[in-house]
Amino acid sequence: MIIEVGNVLVSMDVFTEKFCCDLNACKGECCIEGDAGAPVLFDEIADIEESTEIVWNQLSAAAQAVIDKQGVVYNDRDGDLVTSIVNGKDCVFTCYKDLNIGDETVKNCCLCALESAFREGKSTFCKPISCSLYPIREKKLSNGLIGLNYHKWAICKDAVKKGQELNLPVYKFLKEPLTRRFGEEWYKELETVGEELKEQGLI
Numbered sequence: 001m002i003i004e005v006g007n008v009l010v011s012m013d014v015f016t017e018k019f020c021c022d023l024n025a026c027k028g029e030c031c032i033e034g035d036a037g038a039p040v041l042f043d044e045i046a047d048i049e050e051s052t053e054i055v056w057n058q059l060s061a062a063a064q065a066v067i068d069k070q071g072v073v074y075n076d077r078d079g080d081l082v083t084s085i086v087n088g089k090d091c092v093f094t095c096y097k098d099l100n101i102g103d104e105t106v107k108n109c110c111l112c113a114l115e116s117a118f119r120e121g122k123s124t125f126c127k128p129i130s131c132s133l134y135p136i137r138e139k140k141l142s143n144g145l146i147g148l149n150y151h152k153w154a155i156c157k158d159a160v161k162k163g164q165e166l167n168l169p170v171y172k173f174l175k176e177p178l179t180r181r182f183g184e185e186w187y188k189e190l191e192t193v194g195e196e197l198k199e200q201g202l203i
Helices: 042-058 061-070 113-119 129-133 154-166 175-182 184-199
Strands: 002-005 008-011 073-075 081-083 094-101 104-112 136-140 146-150
Touching: 002 184, 008 184, 042 081, 042 113, 094 113, 104 113, 129 136, 129 175, 175 184
Parallel strands: 008 146
Antiparallel strands: 002 008, 073 081, 094 104, 136 146
């Protein structure tokens, strides 16, 4: 079932599936797994390049070498713009830090250098919107609409478990990035749709 919200087609899974990232369990594995970088919008390239100067010293020597050679993005085998990667999988913006989460310290957690700089107030750009929206994947459709689908990935099993424990639907977990991507009015409409589906017993 597909729900149309504005000019966006939203998969029913976005309302029904539960999700909440659990860095204690996964330690940011999504940044270092896969065979291509994160999808990037053309309009994001300049911001990424500017932010790269800020986080340069946090990047590995291998990542710096890749960026020096091909830049911060490249075209993958499907012709899509994605972030550059190291050794065929690791995003060049990967960095490792000990992270305090509540009363626990997660050792050697894989984080995004771009997002870390943003959270520390050193940059105005957080990270590619595709990263912020995960586990939602965005796709431009031939009719000019945008499709949002829930993407299942085995490494996120702990996020699914935590989301189920908290009873947190994907669209509520991603309120901030969805609002950043589509605007406050659009997200309010999405919430209204979610409430209507709940009243109808569909979620």
